[in-house]
Structures are given as C-alpha cells and as structure tokens.
Amino acid sequence: MQLTAIQKFLWVLVGIAGLTFVWGLLWMGPRSDQSGSSQDPAFSAAFELTDHQGQIRSEEDFAGRWMLIFFGFANCPDVCPTTLAEVAAVMDGLDGDADKVQPIFISIDPERDTPQALAEFVPLFDERIIGLTGTPEQIAATSDTFPIYFERIDDASAPDGYTMGHSSHLFLFDGQAGFVDSWPYGTTAEEILTDLRKRM
C-alpha cells in the first residue's frame, strides 16, 4: 500500500495524539488515586544508572522502601538546590522513619555530571540522597521510563554555553517501585512530609 504524503502526515498526527493521551494519563491518573489502594500504578520506576560513588544502582536496590525521585543537574543554581534543600528538610523531618525513604537525584546533564561531579554536589545537601547519572543514552532512556522532559538550551551566558530545562516534579514511588504521587516544584517540605506521613 502506498501512502500519500497527506496520509503519512495524518498517521503522524494520530501517533502524536496517542502519545499525548498516554502522557496525559500518566500525569492525571495518579492524582485521582489518593488511597494508595491496590490499583496498578500508572508506571513503575525503572533505571540502571551509576551512583555518585560509582556503583551501579537499579530500582531493585531500593525494594521495600519509598523512593523520592527528582531530576536535575549540578550546574543548576536555583531549582535543583532548592529541591535538594526541601528533600533534605523532608529527610530531617522523618526522624526515625527516614530509613524507609530513599531520596534519589537523577542527572539529566550526563555530559557534565560525572559520578564525581555528583559526589561533590548531591550528598552535601543530605548524605542520604543518592545522585545517579549515566551515559547520554542511558539518561535519554529515563525520559521514556519516567514521564519527564528535558532539553538542552543554548545560552551563551551560561557556564559551558548551555543550561538545561527539565521536569521539576518530585516523584514518590512505593516499595514495589510503583508510582504513587508527584509534587510540583515549589511544594514545601512541610507539605511533602504531611503527605508522606499519611501514606507511610
């Protein structure tokens, strides 16, 4: 069957509409699941990346614990340190329950964020936070697994001539790596802690 240019174009549109729909479900679905009931999660955390100490880590390493996962880059002066500071405050607020929660920072800037670069950045906010990075291909794959978006933005005034735009949500996963909830950037540690305590 020969497709005309218009038919091809329409199929592309159908594809985009489908992807948009699925993406929308990922975002909207979990919001209605307030009970943490037996419903299947919208998606599960899946990764195999290198941590800031050079160890390969996957979601299986954190089975049985809650995971707080967020994305960023070490050259980020505003959003990422702010989120790291909020997560550090959440960990402090959890007191004795802190060992039930694993906070994870995944770099979306693999060019600059070597394990060593993350080691100089992530644990200084809270030594319990694990920084993960990988090859550009591995990091690109995380935006297939997680409903996140990131892009390189050329900016002559920024260090190395570029900055990164990226999803700034904080994601919560349960002990089976199933997605539970997400908080938009700017949610305070106190609000996150209240939500988290209700679920634990």
Add this chain to the structure above:
Amino acid sequence: MTKVYLSAVTALMLAAGSGAPAVAGSKDVVVEGAWSRASIGTNRPGAAYMTVRNAGDEAVTLTGIETDLAMRPEVHRTSTSDQGVSSMAPAGDIRIAPGETVALEPGGLHAMLMMLQRPMVEGEAFELTLSFSDGGEVSVEVPVLGMTARGPKD
C-alpha cells in the same frame, strides 16, 4: 545595615568617587531579605535572593547587578511550564512600578552568580550592587547561609 550608594549618571563618576546628587527613582529602592546558599567550590554558579521594593513615586528599571564575588553576575528567571518543566533564561531589564516589590526568590527571579571568584562560605557575606536605568545603584550585603537554607531566616 543596608548601605545605599547613589550615583547620578555613570559608573565612571562612581569610580572617581564623586557621589552626585540623586535622581528620583532608584534612591527610593529598598532591598531587603537578601540571602544566598553556600557553594561547593567555584565550578558551579551560585544564586542570591532578595526583595527589591520601589518605595518611590516613579517607576524604576533594574538593569543589572555587579559583585566582586562573580565575574558574570546576571539576573535570571526560572519559569516552570504547566507540564512542570523548569528552565532558566536571562531576565533582561526589570521594571518596578511605584509601590511595587519584585521578589528574587527560589523558582523565580534570582541573581545568578556565574564564574565565582571564590567559594561562597556559610557565615560569610558579599556585597551585591544593583544598577538602575537612571544611573543609580543600590548595594546590599548578602549573607551566605547553609546549603540547605530555604529562605533568609534559615
């Protein structure tokens, strides 16, 4: 505690140490609640936050910032889309209407401190000078708080 320096027309005059009579506008700017987070070394940019209040009767326009702490200080704006994607870009000139306060705060406008000349050490402070389109300048002492600070009082 906030030292306010004024200059009428150009930085040259300032360099020459000749404080000139103030032009209405930036002399009525009040900078408050300045703070920043400690940096790790000098490789990555820092950020400083504060509120800039125009207590006067005329609009003022913030055109730039300067500090000896960073070779390239610039006001940047973080914006977050409906989809939760955050990105940063130079903010350009910022007009502040009479009576209005512009907040440089996490997740929004911030003084981005690129090419740090020395590490930002908790407990220390640095001077930051805001320049306005009328040639006026306002300097503020910015305390460096801990890395996990979440606001000026931490």
